[in-house]
Amino acid sequence: MSIAIAADYSIDELMAAVMARQLRPGEVAIMGAVSALPQAACRLAQLTTAPGLWFIAGGSGAVNPHLDPLVASSCDERLLDADVVLPLPDVILLEGRGDLIDVFFAGGLQIDAHGNCNLGPVGSWRRPKLRGPGGVGLPFASRAGRVVIYSQSHNRRTFVEHVDFVSGPGFRAGSGRLPGGGPSSIVTPLCTMDFDPETHLARLATLHPGITLEEVHEATGFTPILPANLETTPAPTPEELAILRRLDPAGLLRESARS
Amino acid sequence: MSIAIAADYSIDELMAAVMARQLRPGEVAIMGAVSALPQAACRLAQLTTAPGLWFIAGGSGAVNPHLDPLVASSCDERLLDADVVLPLPDVILLEGRGDLIDVFFAGGLQIDAHGNCNLGPVGSWRRPKLRGPGGVGLPFASRAGRVVIYSQSHNRRTFVEHVDFVSGPGFRAGSGRLPGGGPSSIVTPLCTMDFDPETHLARLATLHPGITLEEVHEATGFTPILPANLETTPAPTPEELAILRRLDPAGLLRESARS
């Protein structure tokens, strides 16, 4: 699905702005592999809505990398230009503490209506149709304050009724044992969703500018709950875009727009 | 007990030389608090009988400290002048691995005939006659290749039939579960002992120059097994003394001789 909502910002830039607005001052956020997008969102948030936000950039162990510039790999040595750098085993240790990580950025080859994410086998576990890379630290999503799910593709292969394998636990049917707060939102190239507080099922929250409800239904393998008011996602402000482009001179967040 | 065996070396120097001679090339040794003596022994061994010996100096995490100069506290910052320095939690972790530490230097307020050491309560556990400082890492003596016990005092308060509290496990009556090799020797101001391979009980090995068997019996709260041949501990060689004095310009190993 090729999307060009407006000439003046890319869909990744919109998603980064949306994710940034969900972060609050002084929170601690963490992200894993392929995380230029949440990294940009966190840095943007530090400079706008969430001063004092802490973020840990995946495998690098960097805490508050300066993203000067934004890089593609989560273990790039340039991320170590940061406020502080932790050894990776300490990061993994602290992910388990349970009261430290406010926001956990998660993703998946499959994401379901309960906010479960799969980065492992698609299809059968023993003989998968698609062998995903693996979930790395996604099981720790169970212990975070809240989980922000993001996906740079929105189609029926990705958004499914039930994931074939739970790498990152969301709200599972019949289980009330999630020690953390569970998934709080899903951000995609088409829309944002949150979770219905009663059913813990994904609920459409906003449609990105120019996207219709029908397009979302067509691209989604489950039927999201509809909210009372379905609003349009506010576009990135000029200030947000100016910051993102300063962080990202190489245009990592504009590749989809270019291609 | 004040001992002055010979004018030209101190008893600590003799003990350091004796302990050094028990070390072999390429072994890994570890020691805890109040460890200037085993540190000096290890450095001496590196320069004489055990080239390539590794030794970890207690709480400092220093591996092969250069002892330039020898210092009294096991956590002195000057110990960090070393080949490599490990974080203390890693040292404590690796002590448990079980196949790494060849030689564990141990001591105690009480030491018994089975090579058990007590640095905790003397007398009752709940209301001790003497509250010792505590055993720190002595329980790990159970996992080392062999344990070299040293004590700078030799009297019936220290050398007892049974310790009141086992901080460092030696050969305990009726237990065959010791995963490591157990105690191999005891070095004191009066003598050296080893352990009888059958009974795992302390056996007198050598008497220091000028010390009689009667003096040892009088000062020991258990009756050590007597060997077939009771020899005299070889005095430190001029080479050993020259090295020790180069390491120890402040004379930490000559304080007992001076006082």
Next chain:
Amino acid sequence: MGDSRVVLSSAAAIDRLVPEGTSLLAVGGMHMHNNPMELVRELVRRRRRVGRLLTSPSASLAADLLIGAGLVEEVATAYIGFEHLGLAPAYRRAAESGALPVLELCEAAIVHGLYAGAGGLPFLALPPGLELSDVSSANPDHFRTVTDPFTGDRVLVAAPLRPDLALIHALAADERGNVLFAGAHFTDRLMAMASKTVIVQVERLAEPGEIAAHPGESVLPGFLVAAVVVAPGGCLPTASHGAYGYDETALRRYLRLARTEEGFEEYLQVNGMAPAEVTA
């Protein structure tokens, strides 16, 4: 977030962050090195009592002073002493009289227990052989056995350590609470990672860029740190790695005075820890 609130005076830090009767207080440093003495003295000045004191694998003056001042209901420790300078006088008096319950630990139970606390692990299985010491029998609340589900062996396990509050020392910190250690940092980083609230005493504020220049294990991120107290010379008479050695004369003076209760009180008076000197 008002980040400026992170840097506090010792009085403000103790007042705001140390409730009377803290259930589990951890104090850092090893032997006569990096004891956070300024914070400890502030606790003594305020006569702030703690339920249980957890020491590092080898504690010294900080623990002995808190115990001597009667502020510790019980102590969980593997060692309190002064190495070659002697035994811990206040600890001896309190433990030998039966007034102070001692919960025996070993360094493995402390380090692995803090690891468990930092990582949310429910308990820690210990290496075989540690059950041969009397440490675990003497402290049955802290040590249990379980059957290893892989081998069927009975193994010793220790409870996680999750201090309510940790007092530690480091060389420097910045205004957001990022911390830089110098020399050996002993078990202090781990203690901070395992503790709900952390107060760090430092020699000085960090230079801009100084902490970022030391990636890896000699740092702590500010999100683990509730308060920074700048106290130059604040470890004395214990050493501060990267700054100064221990003051052996002063330590020997303490050891001499603290042999008696009267001498201990005199030490408090002479060293600014009389109750009258609280300036809240």
Next chain:
Amino acid sequence: MGDSRVVLSSAAAIDRLVPEGTSLLAVGGMHMHNNPMELVRELVRRRRRVGRLLTSPSASLAADLLIGAGLVEEVATAYIGFEHLGLAPAYRRAAESGALPVLELCEAAIVHGLYAGAGGLPFLALPPGLELSDVSSANPDHFRTVTDPFTGDRVLVAAPLRPDLALIHALAADERGNVLFAGAHFTDRLMAMASKTVIVQVERLAEPGEIAAHPGESVLPGFLVAAVVVAPGGCLPTASHGAYGYDETALRRYLRLARTEEGFEEYLQVNGMAPAEVTA
């Protein structure tokens, strides 16, 4: 001890220290960084088979190459891929065909498992919540449950990881095997501490005093290291922290070729890993 024996050629290191059929081989690095490629290429040249490959929490080229060359009987991993560059082609082919059994792990099971291996801990109890992922159900040999003796809760536990051999990369080492890392060292130090035999690939020999100047966690003591292989540029096309970044063009070329078995074989030929090129 002949310390000079520590520094070896990659051929000599693999020959002497890697028996055919090593039961558990651990390979370090994270993503496209610090993969010990020279050692891996030597394994491939020699077609040295391993029973089980244990990856770091996020593996990349090193694992994909060993799997593609058919040298891995089964793999224990939490991630094999190339981040933004794409999925791992050889891994996909082997796993999707059913030829390669995948033992699912997560980063907690790897890091805590290596901690257990390094410390002689019989097993590791994991934080509550991890049992909600399917990782443990998919790998029942590695994960069990036990009753927490302190709380009575059922908790998930993981087996210790104790590799027979670890291949890791670092910046420099000296002739006694003391090692210095640069940049991020990921889980490589921990992997080395947990492994019975360790071969370290480095960019260069250390300068005198260079390792001693970096106390703390960026080093490994030589008593953990069986062999040092000096291989400048030896991580390429992956990055070597402190030395060079990854070669994205070369990685993309690999990803393109490795899509088919024929292409993979061509990659081996072109990159000096044909079986004929063994020079033992």
